[in-house]
Amino acid sequence: MLDWRGVNLQLGGRTVLCELNLQLRPGERVGLLGGSGAGKSCLLRLATGTLTAQHGSLSNGFRHAVLAFQEPRLLPWCRVAENLEIALRAAGREASVARCLAREWLARVGLGEFANAWPQQLSGGMAQRVALARALSVAPDLLLLDEPFSALDPALRGTLIELCRVWLKQSGAALLCVSHHPDELLPLVERFVLLQAGRLLAFDPAASAVHGLSCALPCG
Amino acid sequence: MISRERRPTSRRWALLGAALILLGWQLLALRLGPLLMATPWQTVQAMAGLPFEADFRLHAGVSLLRIALGVGLGCALGFGLGLLAGLDERLRGLLEPLRWLLMATPPVVVVVLAMLWFGLGSAMVIFISVLMLAPGMYVNTVKGMLMVDRDLLEMTRVYRFSPWQRLRHLYVPALAAPLGAALLIATCAGVRLVVMAEVLGAESGAGFALANARSTFDSAGLYAWTLLILLLVAGLEFALLQPLQRRMGRWQVAHA
Numbered sequence: 030m031l032d033w034r035g036v037n038l039q040l041g042g043r044t045v046l047c048e049l050n051l052q053l054r055p056g057e058r059v060g061l062l063g064g065s066g067a068g069k070s071c072l073l074r075l076a077t078g079t080l081t082a083q084h085g086s087l088s089n090g091f092r093h094a095v096l097a098f099q100e101p102r103l104l105p106w107c108r109v110a111e112n113l114e115i116a117l118r119a120a121g122r123e124a125s126v127a128r129c130l131a132r133e134w135l136a137r138v139g140l141g142e143f144a145n146a147w148p149q150q151l152s153g154g155m156a157q158r159v160a161l162a163r164a165l166s167v168a169p170d171l172l173l174l175d176e177p178f179s180a181l182d183p184a185l186r187g188t189l190i191e192l193c194r195v196w197l198k199q200s201g202a203a204l205l206c207v208s209h210h211p212d213e214l215l216p217l218v219e220r221f222v223l224l225q226a227g228r229l230l231a232f233d234p235a236a237s238a239v240h241g242l243s244c245a246l247p248c249g
Numbered sequence: 250m251i252s253r254e255r256r257p258t259s260r261r262w263a264l265l266g267a268a269l270i271l272l273g274w275q276l277l278a279l280r281l282g283p284l285l286m287a288t289p290w291q292t293v294q295a296m297a298g299l300p301f302e303a304d305f306r307l308h309a310g311v312s313l314l315r316i317a318l319g320v321g322l323g324c325a326l327g328f329g330l331g332l333l334a335g336l337d338e339r340l341r342g343l344l345e346p347l348r349w350l351l352m353a354t355p356p357v358v359v360v361v362l363a364m365l366w367f368g369l370g371s372a373m374v375i376f377i378s379v380l381m382l383a384p385g386m387y388v389n390t391v392k393g394m395l396m397v398d399r400d401l402l403e404m405t406r407v408y409r410f411s412p413w414q415r416l417r418h419l420y421v422p423a424l425a426a427p428l429g430a431a432l433l434i435a436t437c438a439g440v441r442l443v444v445m446a447e448v449l450g451a452e453s454g455a456g457f458a459l460a461n462a463r464s465t466f467d468s469a470g471l472y473a474w475t476l477l478i479l480l481l482v483a484g485l486e487f488a489l490l491q492p493l494q495r496r497m498g499r500w501q502v503a504h505a
Binding site for chain 1: 400407
């Protein structure tokens, strides 16, 4: 499990996280809320290990934490399927297995026919779907999502949230998902936490409270 | 309205340019006489006869080997050090004075020193090529490394790319444009450097044959070897480097 106590993170002389405590058990699904610049993305980066905290106890028992970024971050010189294959190879899959899994996941996000396209030939929403497929395909035991549905139209957003929900149920992976729209996370998460002034506050997962919070959160 | 469309170089005008050079060459050769300058036709005839000369294979083979080793080792050294220096600013600082020293030293000074250290022969020629070509490759690699997209770099860390995967799928493609240009410059400069070093201090190779032709007033032979060297540079550029650059940049073409 993930167990952080008294975590302090400073970036460029600014305190981003202050005496932060967070516990995440295997299979637990948590929605992370907070205003723009609250440090939500930094918190996810801490979980992946690409950022290092200055103080605090950070214990991470998860085998593989994968972050689906706010932007797709696909390798522009690799074809769409290759982007998935490379990530799968990095996760230790055999080349032939990686090739099959890449095609399978592209089909699952409705982009099977774009396997040989270049990322620049995709729309923003399509690229975001590829990025999501890449994150799920490597089978992490901790999935970190940084507003992955923001570039999608409502119908597609619902489809992909359902895809994530089913995958999380089947895989038993834990989830920490950032969003400005708590209501869209309701099918995915069990509880919400709010990041405010560098600290995490617990929230009642009742839909009414969440809707109230949605209005209070600054968008961006 | 001004068209901003990028047009390819006109082949018709390039052919006209080549024809004008040939015409100028012919007129100058007629004016200077066969002792100082062979005509284009005499040069072509001499070049056609070169393969039948006794030492042609030896000279051509030795030069090709020196070019391959000099350019290959020089580029590999520059690229390798550039990669490491791109990742570590302390190493970058450490190598900066050496980079400046090598880029500012005139090649002829290096030739003289290398002749003193290694004597005449292949070691001297290859040493000069490596020392003169590596800094250009190094500078282009470091600049490219510093411009690699930080977001993509972070993505490779999150997905746990191995160093080899990071090199293959991130750094090399991201560096394709500066490296392609650096490789082209290094190859052309490498041929020139090898021939120059051979002229000044070698006992075999195309440069040695050139020096021989000059000392025996074999004007046609001199120009034939020169033309052969030009054809080699053209062959390397059109058959090897340009297709490589096209392959590395195909994703940009797809986007255009």
